Amino acid sequence: MKARVVVTLKSGVLDPQGKAIEGALKSLSIDGVAAVRQGKVFDIEFDGEDRDRVRKTLSEACERLLANTIVENYAIEIV
């Protein structure tokens, strides 16, 4: 079973990497971009097919390792 976790910065948290990308896009004359925020994505493969267990395991993984929940949000998507 496959799952995807997307970790993004909470709104209000400064994102210098996103700002740098915004600047780089402008300097490449790629116009129309109002804002860029960068995050991380984890594609995780699980043994077994128990969706509830996978969701529970992923929540724990996010809380303990994948996301810093003080400044980041996470979203779990089971494929």
Added chain:
Amino acid sequence: MKARVVVTLKSGVLDPQGKAIEGALKSLSIDGVAAVRQGKVFDIEFDGEDRDRVRKTLSEACERLLANTIVENYAIEIV
């Protein structure tokens, strides 16, 4: 208009960061994980509402800046 770009390593390309996360999950006794691959996500806000233009701009941004198309795939999602 908002869009999300997800950049992931092509299959076959080694992902040491993913491997490290896999090891860390194991050492936290978070079990059942068979494989982890890490990628990047960009949340991009656009001026205007022309979907075709946004898609074209994003393809160009991916090819020229956001993804290294030799070793990475990208997926564009317009929200």
